[in-house]
Amino acid sequence: MRHEPSSHTSGSAHEAAPLAGLPTQRPTGCPFSPPSELAEMREQGGLVRMRYPDGHIGWLATSYAVVRSLAADSRFSSRYELMHYPFPGGDITEMPPAQVGDLTGIDQPEHTRYRRLLAGKFTVRRMRELTARVEQITAEHLDAMERRGPSVDLVEAYAHPIPALMICELLGVPEADREVFQRHAATLSGVDATREEQFAAYTALQEVVQTLVLAKRARPTDDLLSDLTTSDLTDVELAGVGSFLLAAGLDTTANMIGLGTFALLSNPAQAAALRGEPDLADLAVEELLRYLSIAHTGVRAALEDVEIDGQLIKAGESVTISVQAANRDPARFADPDTLDLRRKATGHLAFGHGVHQCLGQQLARVEMRVALPALFTRFPTLRLAVPPEEVPLRVGMDVYGVHRLPVTWDGE
Template sequence: MVEITPETHGLPMARSCPFHPPDELGRLRDRAPLSRLVFPDGHRGWLVTGHALARAVLADNRFSNRNEYRRWPVDRARVTTRHMPTLPGMFSRLDPPEYTRYRRLLAGQFTVRRMALLEPRIAEITNSCLDAMIRTGPPADLLRDFALPIPAQMICELLGVPVQDREAFLQRTHVLVDMKTSTVDSARAWAYLYDYIGKLIVHKRAHPSDDLLSGLTESDLTDEELTGVGVTLLVAGMESTANMIALGVYALLENPEQLTLLLNDMSGLENAIEELVRHQTVFHMGPFRGALEDVELEGRHIKRGEVVLVSLPAANRDPQRFEDPDRMDLRRTTTGHLGFGHGVHQCPGQHLARAELRISYAALFRRLPTLRTAVPQEEIAMRDDMGVWGVKSLPVAWDG
């Protein structure tokens, strides 16, 4: 008897709960970790939902991460970018050995030691945001007033972006991750960021300071390549961490028993962050990979050129890897989760993200122990039209 391969048209997006991936992803994973995915443009590709297979694909050099293989798995206003070549410096969309060159340079900039040295500054920014929130008084929008400013200010300081220009960067990065953005508006946002970072690179070469871009000007990267690196770090460094901060807080507030466990023993905060990143995986529409040759996976024949989408939220809820995976358990030893990706393209800024999450959560719940959502759950809008999952806003209140 011939086994029928499960097939879905478009990536399942409908959620019955904001804290859980779409139910259909779980049903597909239960049938098989690899299923057919028909993209909105008609391309017949593949969807990976199992944890072990996700790790295997992300670590397999027979699959390419280049921009040419990117196909949006849902209908959106913006025209697909899969035929666009990867621009110089856009290292996140390159394959080794080109990618390796950039990764080695960035590894020296994002070391655990250097991120540890940044912790006092992260704490200063975090407490400044809390000071402003407390002065204004409740209610507040935790995303706007707390979660966004912390990573935004940190990545801008790392890159050496002047304070007066940071709001403009926030606006452009928001445009780029909004799936409703038109082609014209997306192009304008990219053009603005490239133009600004390009001019900043020229300035850094002439007037270097103690920031990441100045450090990279000492490498063999051209101005064009440095511009691509700067834009990539800027966009990646804001959206994912900001939404993880806000979504993690929201999940904790809606799980008071788990929050109480954490507040009673903050020594478990680092472990709790790993569980939150696993349970609330914000990168919900990728990563993409393209088969560079014919590949056999799970008894299926992946043809050269076919696109494979790895669902990180589904993989992080795989019961074959995590016991009772839909339950948030901050005492769980959450090793091997894919919240920061896997393989050579694992997030280079993960140490910075972890520091921002740890410091922001600790300060928030220490200073506002009565923090709570200010509206019912059904009134909190989720980012179902964005490339990064999270809340569109998070109204909160507190006593005193």
């Protein structure tokens, strides 16, 4: 059960009425901009009181300094069951504990145990060794787009399959099962799928991973899941970790490629720069990560009384962390609302910070560094096939992005 804080008053934030709820509405016609209220809250202070949908009075963190500090502070828990859910309009009153293998919803020492087993599998060197394979998969999908074109849904044809195939290869999913995996994964994140269809897809994916674990136990191959069979993880834990990595390695990167393409098509000068300057890829990826901040919001629960930014956060209080507001903080990034691929966006928080910083960030970087420049180089006349306002956005979801991105280009 949650530890409910006692009533108290401390600091100016307690004297003012709390924010009515988490701002989620993006400005009309600005699909890449965070809700404008977040900037207003950031100007009032990096940490403000906020009322949660269940009535809990907690906090909202919006400044770069405060978000970074909170993310690295072990006095705040990542356990789901200790948090209050901040998003409006849902029917969630209490969060269930993390499923086995879900690294984002657990604390030390359990988190440390999993992390130590996995960290060496996602090093910069090891991920860069995969570049040639990413390039091959990318080229194959560009060829397929050209054959199908000159009009496709970029999410279906390109943004989704590249990370899906790469995470399958990393985990050792047999080629015969990859099409099934991609189909179920697409159903899980699809805008048209019913809750029943999504549940069925999730169950099917779990079964695929459980079967895969047993196969790797019996006959290991050269892949991450086989490597983990030599650890002390049980079959249940292996299946949980495998499912977690499949989901984490697909949804975020697919949406960065999809939404990143949308952002570049909306900023033709930046797209031209990426196309004309091959050495710009590294900077471009970091800037897109900062600018879009698709994993936009997180939550932490205070395990004890903590003072941050002059405010006293009491044990049991939830703090909502706005990554998108932090990555647009003018105190850290000059002219933050402008997409500038030549910016050195080092230090952005798109992958989080501290012990929960994204484990697969180097793989995501490799995939984006290859996929985005290759797309704009192969199709220099690439453009939206529908008005920008008709692009279906993933509003109200933990990971922001586009459900579909209809594009076209000039044929021969």
